[in-house]
Amino acid sequence: MLSAELLVFDFDGVIVDGMQEYWWSARRALLTLQPQASLQESIPESFRQLRPWIHQGWEMVLMAALISEADGPLQQRGVMAFVGDYNRQCKAALARFGWEPSLLQTTLEVVRANAVRADRDGWLALHQPYPNVPERLKALAEEGIAWSVLTTKGKAFTAELLAGMGLVPARLDGHESGPKPQVLLRLAEEWHLRGFVEDRRPTLETVRATEGLEALPCWLVSWGYLQPTDSQQLPNGIRLLSRDCFASPLAEWH
Structure with missing residues (x-):
């Protein structure tokens, strides 16, 4: 009834x-998996452009990995060409990095959980209603x-x-x-x-x-x-x- x-x-x-938090967490999740990765702390314009195509959290970490590459497919093709074949590009990137979505999702959630425990107010402030x-x-x-x-x-x-x-x-x-x-x-x-x-x-x-x-x-x-x-x-x-x-x-x- x-x-x-x-x-x-x-x-x-x-x-x-949550754009600030997306990048903040995605960047830290990637650095957990690839400590040698080079990523700026401020939100890259390419990440803002990619956001409308991102559906699940693990994709944010994958996008951070692609952005960190000096001459990867994202840089070679440009954002709009990349998102024109978004799903296939994601599958190809996962295979190239040797990752499963579950690994990226778990890593992201651990980063967020640690942030909440360490500085709940600071983490909440990364989101704006x-x-x-x-x-x-x-x-x-x-x-x-x-x-x-x-x-x-x-x-x-x-x-x-x-x-x-x-x-x-x-x-x-x-x-x-x-x-x-x-x-x-x-x-x-x-x-x-x-x-x-x-x-x-x-x-x-x-x-x-x-x-x-x-x-x-x-x-x-x-x-x-x-x-x-x-x-x-x-x-x-x-x-x-x-x-x-x-x-x-x-x-x-x-």
Whole structure:
């Protein structure tokens, strides 16, 4: 039996801008694996450009490795040519470095866990909530709508960040919960899902193509890590969510 109405949100690129933390952690994870690597402490422009194509944490570490190369495929091809064949390039880089995604993901999470233990406030400060987003999430209760977070980030780290912003979702699912469409299907067994809010168009398209989720309203946030053409010619059922629209009652979202 459905217990309540639930609006589901992605985290990175929707609720919080974690670009500083992404590079900070990815750089340290790579230096754990390759102490000899040379990487600047400030965020490289190439990393900012690559971010819209990164889906899971381990990819950030792989991008740091590619950026560290003086004459690797990223430097030879340029960012836009590289992302034009992103998945194949990632597979080729993993094979060349002799890495598995699980190694990179584990290394990244150890770096983050150590950072939280050593300087929790400093680590939290590397993340900035998008303006007015925490306040809007809290206001959903006034509309009788619960909200949850569904992210590819680790659940423990996401919980730390939400707590630091004073946010308490009705439910929190990290990468440990499995693929987002499968999590949404499970949520639909317990809640009346009002929609899913993301900053990755491919994820939204996959959700809408999943049996049982074809009618789920989906929104692509205008302020996230979007690829240049993401907001153009959106398919039926996926709508662009502007800041002004987000500030209005859910019933008025369009």
